[in-house]
Amino acid sequence: MKKITTPIIPVQAYLVKNDNAKGIDYKAICLFAATGFFWEKDDYWKNQNVLAPASFHQLNDTGKLTSSEPYFNWHYQPDHNRKFNDVLEKFTHLFETIIAEQIGNQQAILPISGGLDSRSQAVALKHLGKEVTSYSYSFSGGYSESGIAKRIAKACNFKFQEFFIPKGYLWDVIEDLAEINGCYSEFTHPRQMAVLPEFNKMKGVFSLGHWGDVLFDKGASENYTEEDLVPLVVKKVVKKGGLEFANALWNSWGLEGDFQDYLESRIQELLNQIDIDHIGAKMRAFKSQFWAPRWTSVNLSIFEKAHPISVPYYDNRMCEFICKVPEKYLADRRLQIAYIQKRNPAVAKITWEDQRPFNLNNYQYNKIPYNLPFKVSRKLKAGVNKIQQKKYIQRNWELQFLGKDNEKQLQTYLFENDLKNFIPEKVTKNFYKKFQEKDSVNYSHPVSMLLTLSVWNKKFNHEG
Structure with a gap:
């Protein structure tokens, strides 16, 4: 028997076997496509799961999970009298x-x-x-x-x-x-x-x-209620173009139901696991339990x-x-x-x-009027840069996807790397065309995810 104790916020994901399921987990990959991270226990494969945080686990000699017991649950029990x-x-x-x-x-x-x-x-x-x-x-x-x-x-x-x-x-x-x-x-x-x-x-x-910026800031506005939490999580975690991309994958793979319904039901399911009434504290706990280990x-x-x-x-x-x-x-x-x-x-x-x-x-x-000089100066500088046709690199993807050399490399991974055996080529072409011709900012995430899935398909997809 092997024993593993997972931290409250794990530095790494602990993969274990699940012999009850086989094949690629397409639903999990759709969530990954929308948000950029896998959710809770999800993996690319149905026969692999990730151990829950803040728990004692026992595995048998074949690496299969036999039992889990949490030793910590996120809670909110402040002493309001503390100075x-x-x-x-x-x-x-x-x-x-x-x-x-x-x-x-x-x-x-x-x-x-x-x-x-x-x-x-x-x-x-x-x-x-x-x-x-x-x-x-x-x-x-x-x-x-x-x-x-x-x-x-x-x-x-x-x-x-x-x-x-x-x-x-x-x-x-x-x-x-x-x-x-x-x-x-x-x-x-x-x-x-x-x-x-x-x-x-x-x-x-x-x-x-x-994760300091999550722990040491308000979890959510005081104006939010319990009914607002699912839409709030969607707003926080879904990337630009992510919902459209995940929907396209969901439909191309012929998955049952509607992706957004699945996304919202998964969020509600995870929120239900957190026994906290305070909205801000509950949102912080949600991020720390389900977002930090699989994203950060x-x-x-x-x-x-x-x-x-x-x-x-x-x-x-x-x-x-x-x-x-x-x-x-x-x-x-x-x-x-x-x-x-x-x-x-x-x-x-x-x-x-x-x-x-x-x-x-x-x-x-x-705030106005104290920051007005800075705002004016920044706008003037932006205007000068525009006149001089000087474009500042502001985002990571701009370094990787823009320019002829980058385009050549990217196209190789998207169209010459057998990705079509995993994702229909019409989906890849559609989102790459939108990135090039319609809105590069909005469609940079789908293209980045296509690149990631292309490399995974080449290196790790033993069904391909």
């Missing part, structure tokens, strides 16, 4: 304890963005006296995302590297990426693949800030290919802590902001990317 400063003190101690334990005596490798999750980690690592190598990405030909990160690193006295993600890098690494993430995520998002050789030159443990965690394996990883916001103790914090202290990133202001006032004064040009001390002024 904010008491909660802040508790968070400070817990956060820094987790990071100290995860890094130990090793050097930390810290990706820094202009947001709050990695900034909070930077502050903690600085306070703990850890040696840190930090870095940030920018798109070649795009907005420099590293400017704010560089200032944070300097304020903390960290070593810093700026990486530029080159155009068309995907085609040199796509086969390796498929092996690393198993085609459980579309390929245009994990830009860390472009700098994996640089990661290999570093030393230490990655300290990754994934998938590409952590790329970092792990170079060095061990640590994810402080994934720690079981952090999840348990969140369940006891009043929503008003989590909303609007209040705890993280107060932590940074308290521990490192210099870092708090650095621009917050989402609130440019304001920082953590004055972001409340990001």
Whole structure:
């Protein structure tokens, strides 16, 4: 017998056998096509399932699951009499304890963005006296995302590297990426693949800030009711063009019923598993239980290919802590902001990317008339760029799909890779044509999913 304990938010998916079903799970793939991630226990294959998070599992000698017992359920039991400063003190101690334990005596490798999750980690690592190598990405030909990160690193006295993600890098690494993430995520998002050789030159443990923005913000507006949750989840998880693409696959494969009905029924089924009355807390729990393990965690394996990883916001103790914090202290990133202001006032004064040009001390002024000069300046700059026909790269897929060389590579995977044996060629041609001629932004996701499914079909589909 083999025993497996899955974390509350797993870093990886634990696949087990299901001998009661065989063949490709087309319904699961339709959900994947619409949202970019597999749902709950779903897999490409009916005879493989993923172990539930936060549970004790027993497997027999053949790898088949024999029993599961949850040891944690997401809940919302806050003490509304607790003062904010008491909660802040508790968070400070817990956060820094987790990071100290995860890094130990090793050097930390810290990706820094202009947001709050990695900034909070930077502050903690600085306070703990850890040696840190930090870095940030920018798109070649795009907005420099590293400017704010560089200032944070300097304020903390960290070593810093700026990486530029080159155009068309995907085609040199796509086969390796498929092996690393198993085609459980579309390929245009994990830009860390472009700098994996640089990661290999570093030393230490990655300290990754994934999921902090979900745990430390309001789960949903106070105006939502229980009846609003299914439409809200649909709005949150379905990508642009995703519903249309999934419908096309569903119909081309002759699946019974209607895809949107299936999508909404699956969402309702998962929401019913969460025994929380508070709408915001329930939405946060839904994301953490069903979204984080199958979406956010998938590409952590790329970092792990170079060095061990640590994810402080994934720690079981952090999840348990969140369940006891009043929503008003989590909303609007209040705890993280107060932590940074308290521990490192210099870092708090650095621009917050989402609130440019304001920082953590004055972001409340990001409204008219206070932000008018910045808005005017940005519009003028955009106008100049348009006149000069200068186009900034803003999205991952633009680096991979636009331009003659990229188009040639993409077309090879879509039309010369036996994808038609899995997905009818008329579906592929239809969505690629819409991407090229109608709306590249709206149809970039379907094309990216077609690319992912093409590689999976070539490498892993033993029925093809």
